[in-house]
Amino acid sequence: MPELPEVETIARQLRGLVVGRTVSGFRADWHKLTDPEPVALVAARLGGRRIDAVRRRGKLVVFDLDGDEALVVSLRMTGKLLFREAGAPDGDRFVRGTIDFADGSALAFSDTRKFGRMILVDRTEIAPERGPERRLAKAPLHASLGMEPLSRGFTVRWLASFLARRARAAVKPLLLDGRGIAGIGNIYAIEALWRARIHPLRAAGSLRADETIRLQEALRWVLRKGIRFGGSSLSDYVDARGERGRMQREFEVYGRAGEPCSRCGGEIRRTVVGGRGTFHCPRCQRAPRRRS
Ligand SMILES: [Zn+2]
Structure with missing residues (x-):
């Protein structure tokens, strides 16, 4: 199960691989991947957006997009984010979702156990690194x-x-x-x-x-x-x-x-x-x- 060092390693690598790239599409064949929003809605909101930064918060990988939103990825037990250059073969059979970039490269989310999630949030909703001001009972x-x-x-x-x-x-x-x-x-x-x-x-x-x-x-x-x-x-x-x-x-x-x-x-x-x-x-x- 990935913890801080594993997620930090992934975020640092992805910083060099996807920052500056523009999303051309998002596909997912596991409907709960973007829970509670439907995949189609997340795909519509992600299309055309540029990735400005990649960082880690806790065990989450955060992709800051141009504008005010961020894509938050929770790897949970078995989630993997795998970068693929243009023309490289598709990932393994456990790929649940794929972000396609305008230049032909892609980022695949592979997850055997299916506990991982990819959600789009308002950047201001992400707790600052000292923790939130006060804890909300049912906050995500x-x-x-x-x-x-x-x-x-x-x-x-x-x-x-x-x-x-x-x-x-x-x-x-x-x-x-x-x-x-x-x-x-x-x-x-x-x-x-x-x-x-x-x-x-x-x-x-x-x-x-x-x-x-x-x-x-x-x-x-x-x-x-x-x-x-x-x-x-x-x-x-x-x-x-x-x-x-x-x-x-x-x-x-x-x-x-x-x-x-x-x-x-x-x-x-x-x-x-x-x-x-x-x-x-x-x-x-x-x-x-x-x-x-
Ligand atoms: Zn001892």
């Missing part, structure tokens, strides 16, 4: 995304105040909720907590100042490393050129149950936290004391 994902962890606003002070506001929440599920901190998924949360020597079940409000400092550093470190290695490809993920990432070889604890911890030699354990498979080293990530 792009409007309710929280703090970008690689932005300047993600300071130790901000993180300490965020953890204090959600004091009773377990720290790992809290990191996965994009409405607080955007873009972090299961893998990078696991790796960051190991680096920071914090057990995944610790209550957010129980972190000491030195642990908060370590967590802020660890989150940025693992995310930046993920970007440097082109993201991680455990199953589906490939970038906009169809290449696999290399970060999966760098994991310290993810997928390493039974192996020794590289820091202390303790045996890495797999548990389930908040319904998600989780890995940690019980020796350097001490479990919180059970309430009696």
Whole structure:
């Protein structure tokens, strides 16, 4: 499942590939791809528009169009954005939608599981990188995304105040909720907590100042490393050129149950936290004391 580093990798590549190109058409054979709008309406609104910028917000790829709109793409589990030069063969049989450009090149959205979405929104609806002013109960994902962890606003002070506001929440599920901190998924949360020597079940409000400092550093470190290695490809993920990432070889604890911890030699354990498979080293990530 693509997280911040994978989506950032795709957005950076696409910046060099599609910015300045003009959309000549949009086709989709999966009617829910543009939900809640019908495909035909999105096609009509996209036609003739120029892509001015490509960026990432949380785990979303955002294509800023000329005018006030943006195309927001959510890759979810298995979505891929694959660029194709003019004359190159059509993509795989899981292509659900294709943006054609006036020069003959195209951008295909391939998605085996069909959870991904491509929606057109008003650019002002996308939450700014520090998060929205206030949370709206049923706001769509792009409007309710929280703090970008690689932005300047993600300071130790901000993180300490965020953890204090959600004091009773377990720290790992809290990191996965994009409405607080955007873009972090299961893998990078696991790796960051190991680096920071914090057990995944610790209550957010129980972190000491030195642990908060370590967590802020660890989150940025693992995310930046993920970007440097082109993201991680455990199953589906490939970038906009169809290449696999290399970060999966760098994991310290993810997928390493039974192996020794590289820091202390303790045996890495797999548990389930908040319904998600989780890995940690019980020796350097001490479990919180059970309430009696
Ligand atoms: Zn250890």
